[in-house]
Amino acid sequence: MAPMLERFVSSGKGNGLRTTTRIKRGELVYSAEPLACCVSNKLARDVCHHCFTRCETLLRCSQCKMARYCNITCQKQAWSSHKRECKCLQSLLPRIPTDSVRLAARLIFALLSPSKSSSEELYTLEEHESHLNSMSEQKKQGLSQLASMLELYLQQEVPDLAQEALPPSCREPLSLLAKVTCNCFTISDGELQEIGVGLYPSLSLLNHDCRPNCVMVFVGTKLQLRAVRDVNPEEELTISYVETLSLTEARQRQLEDQYHFTCHCQHCDTQDKDGLMLSGKESTWCPLKEALPRLEGLKAELDWQALLQGCSHLLSTVGSDVPDQNLYKLRMTDMALDASIHLGHWEEAAEYGEKTLQVYSQYYPDPHPVHGVQLMRVGKLQHYLEHIEDALDTFKQAYQIIKPTHGDNHPMTTDLLMRMEECRTEMVQQSSSKH
Structure with missing residues (x-):
């Protein structure tokens, strides 16, 4: 994590991320590769599962029939992260698990073979909130079904999560999925169309504002955080978690449903565009x-x-x-x-x-x-x-x-x-x- 950023406790919001230096509008604040990511199911046939590029024709993995690549190079480079998933996908055919189940499984595989040093992360997966206590019964029910699906899906490769050398909360499928759904980012293409989902642990520290001072754009799966205004030292960095072109009430409802907080940013408190x-x-x-x-x-x-x-x-x-x-x-x-x-x-x-x-x-x-x-x-x-x-x-x-x-x-x-x-x-x- 760049020295220009630091964790701090943001009043009323819990953990947050702020800058230690002055940042100019348009400046690249931070860039990160995901700890784990996957192409959305609905685009599985149109996007390379390694570099996330849209292609007319893609090579299909001959074993699981699900993963697709733009060429042999991408297929070879993807193999180390695909090989365990490949067996799991084969075991469930013709069913395909949901995006969140696939992402949670990829996260487990990434944690079991830590190739990149996650030590420089400002925010470990263990610290991520699951918000299980504040979830409605109905939502917990839905997550429990996904948790059963995750256990079934992992059966071939990780038959007993509780026995693995994983952070404690990742051994518990329900809490892991809750963390994944609250903390994952939608990966989009240049035209801002969704192509996949990914986990970028340190950037989960970014709090929401409906008029944020930063935006996220992607190059493939690499996330780039850029300032859209000048930011002063010690000022909190914010992004928008939702599409802001909607009425205050609709934005607040979506943020409560998905992220379990009520937004009190200036834009919400003044309802300035509702009229x-x-x-x-x-x-x-x-x-x-x-x-x-x-x-x-x-x-x-x-x-x-x-x-x-x-x-x-x-x-x-x-x-x-x-x-x-x-x-x-x-x-x-x-x-x-x-x-x-x-x-x-x-x-x-x-x-x-x-x-x-x-x-x-x-x-x-x-x-x-x-x-x-x-x-x-x-x-x-x-x-x-x-x-x-x-x-x-x-x-x-x-x-x-x-x-x-x-x-x-x-x-x-x-x-x-x-x-x-x-x-x-x-x-x-x-x-x-x-x-």
């Missing part, structure tokens, strides 16, 4: 709110045609009387954008995308990676449709955000620079062909 999110007459936006669960279902089923029809119909009828800032209208416009992209309706996609940009800039204080990624998506559409000047302008705005949130060397940043260069070259060619 804007509910702008317009309730009677006009209510139909949009009521339709969202059905539309989200269509999105989950990847029924893009029905999704686009549903969204565009509602947006053109009811939605025309609702301000663009309204949260439910924005969610629907975003879904219409996704559906249009999947169906290759580029003109429509660009229109929907452009509608969201003004609103995103109101909700996401810059630099915020979500706003940067949205600008980039819209810029790509404008470029494809040969609206070159618009595209260059959008890419420039994206670059102002992505550079501090992702850093100079992130693939997203280099991709953006390349696209801006392409636009400039095309504009020069256009103007010279006119003369």
Whole structure:
């Protein structure tokens, strides 16, 4: 752990992480490889299980039929961490354990063959909270079922956890799974889409704020923590555990359900954006709110045609009387954008995308990676449709955000620079062909 960070007790929050030096906006605060990680089940066929890159075609492990790799090199490098898991997966076929069970098992394998020195971690797994005492019976019940699944899954390789040379709390499947679910991080790709889950012990010290001073981005499985504002010495470092574009009540409920605390950050206590999110007459936006669960279902089923029809119909009828800032209208416009992209309706996609940009800039204080990624998506559409000047302008705005949130060397940043260069070259060619 870098000397610029230290543990401390954060008032009202328990353990926390703060800086010992002044950190500038955009600075890399810390980077870490996971103690254990795995690709999400729902993406198991699309993402390399070693380097976490999305690929059209992947090599499949001939034994467990589950793990996939982009090439032989990745497969060989993954073998040391996959070989025990491979036997466990084979023993359960055709059933596949949940992400949290697979992650907990990988964690046990990592602890049983400690290759990397975990001594420099500021926060050991033993100290991680399981929050079992504050869980509802229903949640404990769910975790108990996962714990039985974990024991069954490990049968081939670790028949008796209690006998192993593991930290005491890791010998108890229920408490281990509780720790995993409260402390794991979602690993996302450059476009912030979830691809897996991982445990980064020291970074579990980071407390939540709905307006944090740091963001996390990933390069493969490597987590990078960057400051999005200037941070003073001895100031606590914070990240957001949840998507912040939701009403205060919804954010607080999610944080209580998943992480067992009530958020009292300034953003929650002042509810400063709730009025804007509910702008317009309730009677006009209510139909949009009521339709969202059905539309989200269509999105989950990847029924893009029905999704686009549903969204565009509602947006053109009811939605025309609702301000663009309204949260439910924005969610629907975003879904219409996704559906249009999947169906290759580029003109429509660009229109929907452009509608969201003004609103995103109101909700996401810059630099915020979500706003940067949205600008980039819209810029790509404008470029494809040969609206070159618009595209260059959008890419420039994206670059102002992505550079501090992702850093100079992130693939997203280099991709953006390349696209801006392409636009400039095309504009020069256009103007010279006119003369």
